[in-house]
Amino acid sequence: MAATLDSLPTPSLLLDQARMMRNAERMRARMAGLGVTFRPHLKTAKSVEAAKFILGTPPGPATVSTLKEAETFGAAGITDLLYAVCISPQKLDRVDRLRQSGVDLKIILDSVEAAEAVSAHGRQTGKPLPTLIEIDVDDHRSGVHWDDHAALLRIAAALADGAELRGIMCHAGESYDLHDPQSLAAASAAERTRMAAAAQCLRAAGFACPVVSVGSTPTALSAEQYDGVTEVRAGVYMFSDLVQAGIGVCGIEGIALSVLATVIGHQRDKNWIITDAGWMALSADRGTAGQAVDQYYGLVCDPDGEPYSDIVVLRANQEHGIIAARPGSNVKIPELAVGDRVRILPNHACATAAQHDCYHLLDENNQVAAIWPRFRGW
Amino acid sequence: MAATLDSLPTPSLLLDQARMMRNAERMRARMAGLGVTFRPHLKTAKSVEAAKFILGTPPGPATVSTLKEAETFGAAGITDLLYAVCISPQKLDRVDRLRQSGVDLKIILDSVEAAEAVSAHGRQTGKPLPTLIEIDVDDHRSGVHWDDHAALLRIAAALADGAELRGIMCHAGESYDLHDPQSLAAASAAERTRMAAAAQCLRAAGFACPVVSVGSTPTALSAEQYDGVTEVRAGVYMFSDLVQAGIGVCGIEGIALSVLATVIGHQRDKNWIITDAGWMALSADRGTAGQAVDQYYGLVCDPDGEPYSDIVVLRANQEHGIIAARPGSNVKIPELAVGDRVRILPNHACATAAQHDCYHLLDENNQVAAIWPRFRGW
Numbered sequence: 001m002a003a004t005l006d007s008l009p010t011p012s013l014l015l016d017q018a019r020m021m022r023n024a025e026r027m028r029a030r031m032a033g034l035g036v037t038f039r040p041h042l043k044t045a046k047s048v049e050a051a052k053f054i055l056g057t058p059p060g061p062a063t064v065s066t067l068k069e070a071e072t073f074g075a076a077g078i079t080d081l082l083y084a085v086c087i088s089p090q091k092l093d094r095v096d097r098l099r100q101s102g103v104d105l106k107i108i109l110d111s112v113e114a115a116e117a118v119s120a121h122g123r124q125t126g127k128p129l130p131t132l133i134e135i136d137v138d139d140h141r142s143g144v145h146w147d148d149h150a151a152l153l154r155i156a157a158a159l160a161d162g163a164e165l166r167g168i169m170c171h172a173g174e175s176y177d178l179h180d181p182q183s184l185a186a187a188s189a190a191e192r193t194r195m196a197a198a199a200q201c202l203r204a205a206g207f208a209c210p211v212v213s214v215g216s217t218p219t220a221l222s223a224e225q226y227d228g229v230t231e232v233r234a235g236v237y238m239f240s241d242l243v244q245a246g247i248g249v250c251g252i253e254g255i256a257l258s259v260l261a262t263v264i265g266h267q268r269d270k271n272w273i274i275t276d277a278g279w280m281a282l283s284a285d286r287g288t289a290g291q292a293v294d295q296y297y298g299l300v301c302d303p304d305g306e307p308y309s310d311i312v313v314l315r316a317n318q319e320h321g322i323i324a325a326r327p328g329s330n331v332k333i334p335e336l337a338v339g340d341r342v343r344i345l346p347n348h349a350c351a352t353a354a355q356h357d358c359y360h361l362l363d364e365n366n367q368v369a370a371i372w373p374r375f376r377g378w
Numbered sequence: 379m380a381a382t383l384d385s386l387p388t389p390s391l392l393l394d395q396a397r398m399m400r401n402a403e404r405m406r407a408r409m410a411g412l413g414v415t416f417r418p419h420l421k422t423a424k425s426v427e428a429a430k431f432i433l434g435t436p437p438g439p440a441t442v443s444t445l446k447e448a449e450t451f452g453a454a455g456i457t458d459l460l461y462a463v464c465i466s467p468q469k470l471d472r473v474d475r476l477r478q479s480g481v482d483l484k485i486i487l488d489s490v491e492a493a494e495a496v497s498a499h500g501r502q503t504g505k506p507l508p509t510l511i512e513i514d515v516d517d518h519r520s521g522v523h524w525d526d527h528a529a530l531l532r533i534a535a536a537l538a539d540g541a542e543l544r545g546i547m548c549h550a551g552e553s554y555d556l557h558d559p560q561s562l563a564a565a566s567a568a569e570r571t572r573m574a575a576a577a578q579c580l581r582a583a584g585f586a587c588p589v590v591s592v593g594s595t596p597t598a599l600s601a602e603q604y605d606g607v608t609e610v611r612a613g614v615y616m617f618s619d620l621v622q623a624g625i626g627v628c629g630i631e632g633i634a635l636s637v638l639a640t641v642i643g644h645q646r647d648k649n650w651i652i653t654d655a656g657w658m659a660l661s662a663d664r665g666t667a668g669q670a671v672d673q674y675y676g677l678v679c680d681p682d683g684e685p686y687s688d689i690v691v692l693r694a695n696q697e698h699g700i701i702a703a704r705p706g707s708n709v710k711i712p713e714l715a716v717g718d719r720v721r722i723l724p725n726h727a728c729a730t731a732a733q734h735d736c737y738h739l740l741d742e743n744n745q746v747a748a749i750w751p752r753f754r755g756w
Contacts, residue, residue, distance in 0.1 A: 009468070011756060043696060065658075065697045085654060085697045086642040089717045090387070110643050113716045141698055142643050142652050173695065264464040265488050265520050274520050276463060280443075281756075284662040284729060317551065318421060318728055319443045319463045320519055338491045339467045350696055351662060354733075357755050377735050378389060378659075 011281035013356035019256035041235030049372040074103035119162030140173035146194035167211030175218035184222035196228025246291035283351035389659035391734035397634035419613030452481035497540030518551035524572035545589030553596035562600035574606025617727040624669035661729035
């Protein structure tokens with residue numbers, strides 16, 4: 001098809017194929033070199049075509065954040081899946097249906113009460129569900145605290161009669177607040193050693209723990225070794241974004257995702273350019289707000305994807321974006337007329353992509369080589 | 379059908395029919411009392427069923443924020459539409475197709491360059507497009523500055539040969555930063571008098587200005603009179619949200635929209651409850667962050683919709699929400715087990731609804747009386 005960018009309506013979501021390929025290869029080579037299985041998180045892409053592009057092997061392994069993802073990717077032959085959000089009892093019947101359809105879906109939990117519900121369900125169906133226990137390695141969100149081995153053993157015991165303990169997993173989400181290689185390497189080392197100790201605790205008590213799964217894009221790109229870890233998960237690395245660039249694990253030139261927008265007006269006395277890409281197209285994610293360089297609602301590039309110096313989407317309403325110099329900068333805004341196009345790099349790839357129904361895949365000449373549908377929902 | 383809330387998967391979007399009806403009636407009565415046409419903005423609902431419920435008359439009048447909305451609502455018989463985002467030249471062919479299909483779509487613009495493009499297009503097709511000039515009444519976003527009558531006249535002149543000047547419109551978006559009735563009434567008065575003066579300027583120069591269209595939910599709910607104004611637009615009023623409650627133009631008990639979520643875990647030492655509704659279900663909109671009461675990512679209610687005192691979604695990741703006491707409050711978190719349900723009131727109805735593919739319509743017994751599909755895209 002090879003449509004030009006000029007022919008696209010705006011706002012449209014663009015995906016630079018060469019950059020995505022480089023991001024995927026970099027991570028794949030890194031994980032192979034560190035001797036661990038890599039289980040990409042498909043919540044960033046939410047696209048069967050993108051998933052098949054990213055995955056080396058058809059059935060996975062891969063990670064999902066919703067049962068809808070498990071159903072959609074499973075139906076497309078991506079069947080080795082970890083559902084990396086703690087299960088609620090109401091979702092177990094749907095997990096059963098997925099497994100009966102041939103999807104090898106693993107679930108996670110972090111409490112005795114959930115473990116008892118999963119075990120009771122397994123006794124009732126006669127089909128124990130493969131289950132990982134989530135460990136909290138950095139006080140970020142969910143999981144059994146890494147030091148609370150007594151709680152870990154209680155959960156493992158509660159799984160014994162009716163579930164299949166497959167191992168442990170964690171998400172090192174606090175790494176998103178870091179921005180120097182030493183701290184990131186330390187966070188990755190803490191993730192690894194805390195998980196290895198939890199696995200050792202289970203094994204010493206006689207529980208099986210074949211899988212030790214860790215992850216987050218920043219720690220995966222900062223790890224120096226993975227002794228005691230069997231697999232790593234990451235998602236945003238495949239497209240990358242301004243938050244990852246601010247953390248320091250990729251460069252701006254590695255960001256594969258952008259939003260094409262059209263200039264619809266100016267406020268010349270304020271040095272504002274107004275476009276048709278507001279938060280509906282960009283998302284309201286302000287993930288760089290706390291970083292050293294605040295990118296506001298996104299960094300503005302010319303139509304070829306070359307960033308303008310210090311030009312950001314300063315404000316975003318539903319279908320309006322206000323482009324201006326980054327506060328504190330003295331740069332002049334670019335000379336753009338009504339109808340001219342810009343591209344906007346996202347703060348958070350997962351959030352921006354989620355606002356769109358498809359990717360327009362760009363080849364090396366910035367021509368649209370393909371359209372990849374996205375899905376959403378739960 | 380009348381399904382119970384218990385039977386819904388989570389996260390799900392809920393819409394309280396009685397509250398929406400009261401919100402719609404309140405605005406309709408208000409506008410009728412003030413003697414103006416009311417043109418609801420359908421960007422909040424993005425649902426044909428909701429639009430038909432809200433509109434008193436089948437063809438409109440109504441407002442849209444995208445051409446996709448115009449196409450979808452137009453195909454459903456809602457044909458008196460104003461596209462309230464400045465037009466870019468690339469979109470004019472699509473506007474023509476809409477008008478040829480029977481949709482009476484009006485467009486807006488705020489520059490001589492756009493006016494010249496629209497006029498040239500009209501001369502080429504022989505079908506002048508009905509066009510309003512956007513006025514900036516409060517330094518918020520787009521529009522010709524309210525005091526710059528010379529610029530207004532230049533744009534009107536540029537429309538003369540090839541377009542049909544239908545009037546002027548504005549969006550009083552700065553009202554979102556107000557929170558007391560006096561300031562809101564003053565903002566509404568400024569909106570009205572600045573628009574009336576702009577209309578008078580056009581008419582004095584011999585231009586027609588049949589339509590003087592103003593709007594924003596806060597000013598519409600605060601206006602004391604509308605002399606010189608012919609129509610008012612507002613969207614978020616139909617569902618309302620925590621931002622509007624913080625502004626003071628509705629109460630918490632008027633918010634018709636909520637997200638149903640399930641408890642998936644706890645961090646008891648941190649007094650956190652973790653649910654399966656993260657920013658993917660709630661949106662990343664933090665519109666109350668600058669208000670007197672910060673609602674973080676949403677205010678938490680019991681399954682019947684009764685708010686817990688000072689319990690908010692403190693943090694949101696993609697598919698995780700962390701529920702906690704509002705920082706500064708000493709309230710205890712509610713006793714909720716894994717599998718229990720909560721409802722979360724949104725900061726910004728437009729943004730939260732946009733994350734979902736349908737509304738679950740609740741009757742007075744909190745039973746699901748209907749499912750209304752939503753659409754999105756451009």
